[in-house]
Amino acid sequence: xRTAILRNGPKPVPEPVDAIVEVRGISKTYGSVEALRGxxxxxxxxxxxxxxxxxxxxxxxxxxxxxxxxxxDAGTISVNGHTVSxxxxxxxxxxxxxxxxxWATVLRNVAFGLELRxxxxxxxxxxxxHYIGEVGLSGFEDKYPHELSGGMRQRxxxxxxxxxxxxxxxxxxxFSAVDEQNRRKFQEDLIRLRTNQNKTFIFVTHSIxxxxxxxDRIVLLSPRPGRVSQIIEPAxxxxxxxxRIHRDKHYLDTVEEIWQxxxxxxx
Amino acid sequence: xxxTRTEGGAISLAPLSGRSETSxxxxxxxxxxxxxxxxxxxxxxxxxxxxxxxxxxxFFDTVxxxxxxxxxxxxxxxxxxxxxxxxxxxxxxxxxxxGLGTLCGLWRTGEWLLIxxxxxxxxxxxxxxxxxxxxIYGIGMTAKTLAVMILALPVIVLNTYKAVRxxxxxxxxxxxxxxxxxxxxxxxxxxxxxSPVIFAGLRLGVxxxxxxxxxxxxxxxxxxxxxxxxFHRSRADYAEMYATIASIIALSTLTLIALxxxxxxVFRPEKRxx
Numbered sequence: 001x002r003t004a005i006l007r008n009g010p011k012p013v014p015e016p017v018d019a020i021v022e023v024r025g026i027s028k029t030y031g032s033v034e035a036l037r038g039x040x041x042x043x044x045x046x047x048x049x050x051x052x053x054x055x056x057x058x059x060x061x062x063x064x065x066x067x068x069x070x071x072x073d074a075g076t077i078s079v080n081g082h083t084v085s086x087x088x089x090x091x092x093x094x095x096x097x098x099x100x101x102x103w104a105t106v107l108r109n110v111a112f113g114l115e116l117r118x119x120x121x122x123x124x125x126x127x128x129x130h131y132i133g134e135v136g137l138s139g140f141e142d143k144y145p146h147e148l149s150g151g152m153r154q155r156x157x158x159x160x161x162x163x164x165x166x167x168x169x170x171x172x173x174x175f176s177a178v179d180e181q182n183r184r185k186f187q188e189d190l191i192r193l194r195t196n197q198n199k200t201f202i203f204v205t206h207s208i209x210x211x212x213x214x215x216d217r218i219v220l221l222s223p224r225p226g227r228v229s230q231i232i233e234p235a236x237x238x239x240x241x242x243x244r245i246h247r248d249k250h251y252l253d254t255v256e257e258i259w260q261x262x263x264x265x266x267x
Numbered sequence: 268x269x270x271t272r273t274e275g276g277a278i279s280l281a282p283l284s285g286r287s288e289t290s291x292x293x294x295x296x297x298x299x300x301x302x303x304x305x306x307x308x309x310x311x312x313x314x315x316x317x318x319x320x321x322x323x324x325x326f327f328d329t330v331x332x333x334x335x336x337x338x339x340x341x342x343x344x345x346x347x348x349x350x351x352x353x354x355x356x357x358x359x360x361x362x363x364x365x366g367l368g369t370l371c372g373l374w375r376t377g378e379w380l381l382i383x384x385x386x387x388x389x390x391x392x393x394x395x396x397x398x399x400x401x402x403i404y405g406i407g408m409t410a411k412t413l414a415v416m417i418l419a420l421p422v423i424v425l426n427t428y429k430a431v432r433x434x435x436x437x438x439x440x441x442x443x444x445x446x447x448x449x450x451x452x453x454x455x456x457x458x459x460x461x462s463p464v465i466f467a468g469l470r471l472g473v474x475x476x477x478x479x480x481x482x483x484x485x486x487x488x489x490x491x492x493x494x495x496x497x498f499h500r501s502r503a504d505y506a507e508m509y510a511t512i513a514s515i516i517a518l519s520t521l522t523l524i525a526l527x528x529x530x531x532x533v534f535r536p537e538k539r540x541x
Contacts, residue, residue, distance in 0.1 A: 069440050087444045095440070095441060099435075099440070102537055103536060103537050113446075116442065116446055117445075117446060144537040
């Protein structure tokens with residue numbers, strides 16, 4: 001087996017051809033704080049793009065604007081060529097705090113998106129069971145969220161987002177409330193899952209290692225006001241043993257380079 | 268609110284049989300409850316036998332009085348008269364209170380119009396209103412039902428209002444992002460998430476309703492349980508008087524337990540195992 005090889009070094013990348021999500025001139029101000037200024041971004045279809053930056057760079061705000069959960073002051077978002085301003089069936093969100101219904105079982109939580117759309121019980125539970133298996137939670141269908149670990153709860157959140165069959169999955173720091181060992185395992189599973197699912201992932205994180213480890217593309221945002229400072233494609237071969245990526249020289253170099261770029265924004 | 272508890276993940280997956288380290292009698296909550304009742308009855312019996320007051324009957328005298336009053340029909344008859352306004356008042360308060368509270372929690376204008384009134388009502392010594400109710404509505408069923416509602420409604424409205432206002436915003440965002448309609452947000456997120464606090468309000472409201480009906484019967488209309496208490500006190504039948512008081516306390520407690528059962532059964536099934 002090949003070692004994890006960076007085919008080309010990190011460098012600014014031209015805008016991709018097939019963009020599923022297009023962000024044009026997005027600005028957002030909270031009171032006197034300018035969270036985002038004039039963001040232009042394309043998210044390539046079928047890729048995992050990370051939004052990375054220090055706190056206050058507006059990465060979560062941008063993700064929520066794309067999701068239609070927060071209204072932008074200026075600019076447009078298009079998904080599949082259509083301008084959107086509200087949540088839609090082509091996007092699904094994975095929440096930082098999981099946002100699971102504490103009174104519902106894993107099965108009902110995963111099926112909740114379909115329940116809201118009025119799907120029949122048998123049909124939505126069939127879909128839900130499939131995705132519960134996909135995220136490795138078979139056998140936990142009848143458990144309640146409080147009976148699960150943080151990592152397992154976020155797997156429920158991911159299965160819920162997968163089961164509505166959206167084209168774009170929006171993940172807001174999905175692993176930040178998950179402990180370290182579970183996070184590593186979950187990241188590996190996410191890489192595996194991506195190869196099975198033909199989906200576009202937009203992933204917000206503040207962890208440089210996490211971004212380099214899982215992303216096809218990393219958008220670096222700088223804070224106050226939030227702006228795109230750099231776009232990097234780590235181009236790490238993720239078909240190799242996941243453990244080798246962490247020891248790969250190119251992986252480490254990319255992490256270091258991003259850190260040098262972000263350092264100036266961290267007090 | 269709940270979701271912040273999720274930090275630091277690795278909770279054991281053992282299906283909550285983890286209490287096995289507590290041993291012996293602690294494993295039998297039913298036995299404990301019986302023991303607690305027996306202990307209480309024992310202390311009552313001893314206190315009655317000393318006696319602490321000539322007006323304080325023993326536990327067994329009270330039980331005998333209860334049985335004889337049930338047998339001669341005076342207790343069932345009193346309950347028939349008391350339970351009608353109580354049940355009507357409590358049910359009206361529950362539906363009206365949860366409805367108004369939800370409305371105030373969701374709708375700013377409603378909040379400004381109604382919440383100050385209920386805050387004043389909750390702060391006021393509402394028993395003082397009861398003579399006023401009698402003055403307007405006389406001494407019939409209406410006055411008794413109103414007395415129940417005056418006491419029960421404010422706490423139900425205010426608890427529901429607070430619960431609805433403090434619903435987990437992350438769950439609402441989740442419901443919206445998965446294309447939930449406004450109605451679905453209310454019915455599938457807000458009400459279930461608020462239900463523990465709403466039910467806490469209902470329990471307080473129902474308890475206040477019992478206070479209201481007994482007060483009304485002592486102050487307004489000499490009927491039902493209130494009348495039975497007054498009557499036996501005037502004849503110095505203390506065992507009968509205590510039996511009546513104890514029976515209404517027991518009924519109130521049983522009602523609250525039933526309410527809790529409904530809550531965990533219907534609204535928050537996860538609490539059954541918690």
